[in-house]
Amino acid sequence: MTTSQHTEPLHTESLHTDIAIIGGGPAGLQAALTAGRVRRRVTLFDDGIYRNATVGHMHNVLTHDGTPPADFRADARRELTAYDTVSVREERVETIERHGDDFRLTLANGSVISAYAVVLATGVRDELPPIPGLQDVWGDLAAQCPFCHAFEFAGKRIGIVGAGAAGHYTALMGPVAGEFVVFAEGQELPEGATTDAPIIEARMTGIERVGDGLRVSLDDDSTEDVAVLFVVPTLHQSAPFAMQLGLDLNPSGAVRIDEFGRTSVPGVTAGGDLAHLAAFPMPMASVVMATAAGQMAGHSAIAALLARA
Known part of the structure; x- marks a missing residue:
């Protein structure tokens, strides 16, 4: 320093x-x-x-x-x-x-x-949701601000943590993402909010780096691969x-x-x-x-x- x-x-x-x-x-x-x-x-x-x-x-x-x-x-x-x-x-x-x-x-x-x-x-x-592995990728492959962080993932699959923010994030990053996936994490879309992205109700149990992206493990034993996750801390x-x-x-x-x-x-x-x-x-x-x-x-x-x- x-x-x-x-x-x-x-x-x-x-x-x-x-x-x-x-x-x-x-x-x-x-x-x-x-x-x-x-x-x-x-x-x-x-x-x-x-x-x-x-x-x-x-x-x-x-x-x-x-x-x-x-x-x-x-x-x-x-x-x-x-x-x-x-x-x-x-x-x-x-x-x-x-x-x-x-x-x-x-x-x-x-x-x-x-x-x-x-x-x-x-x-x-920033207090993040208590999802194992999320803190390890925070500021790198997990972020909050699309203006600061989304452009580098243009054309890729973007994951959103929490249905409460899904409408805003999908609207804002629509021209950026190749596709979206929303991990509801027990949340509902706010009244009046809409999104065409698939919403996964299974809860996230872990996040790990795979290649240049992330693999999300879910409590139904399935996994989802994304390039980056966006979350509101x-x-x-x-x-x-x-x-x-x-x-x-x-x-x-x-x-x-x-x-x-x-x-x-x-x-x-x-x-x-x-x-x-x-x-x-x-x-x-x-x-x-x-x-x-x-x-x-x-x-x-x-x-x-x-x-x-």
Whole structure:
């Protein structure tokens, strides 16, 4: 992992930064760049845990289509070295709490840092259906987003896990797939939803790689071969900070933000998969959307600094 830049010793009694950014993915990196461009003192904390860690190549990102996510992050880190007010620390933040008009962050090593404003960019954690073998192929031959993942399987047999999402997925990927198969997994098609794809009622008991695709074992002792599986995971906050700070949440479990990336707590902004507008049903999960949200969250964190003057 890239070493920290512009660092100060962490084992002092107390340190300060104007803006603390938690999370080293696209949203956090963009927020750091945005604040660095106007020479605000920024500390970005990156614990090395990323939602897309199992993804070999990211797609639907202009000028970076097909770039490995690790390369994208490394390039962003290198760009941040040009900004002497930006520090990147490979440290895990354990707690964030209000401390008067400021925020107090306690790190995993016991160090404490104060900040005037906080940008949360910690993302979410995907909880997959408990099907043996699914976690092993997640981000490779199993995915959620057709915009990011479907094109490479054009003309092939695409499997959908859960009848609840079948209508949407088959409509969206109709021009891509050679054919579909839907594994109902105890679900019914939502009212008003339709699909011409065959629906298999037998439950999935295992998934394994066979050649360049997948073989799905079912509880009626049959098997089905597919090139890729699409599944809607259950999302959870990957960090405890929303609860620690008492932030308002959307029904999806994501942090509720306004059009400026501001949360319900003044001085705390958020960007990326962990947050979305109340008008959205769920996070709009993509690198481009996360980057844009990180820029907005960075702008609003600077606005919070200006309001202190």
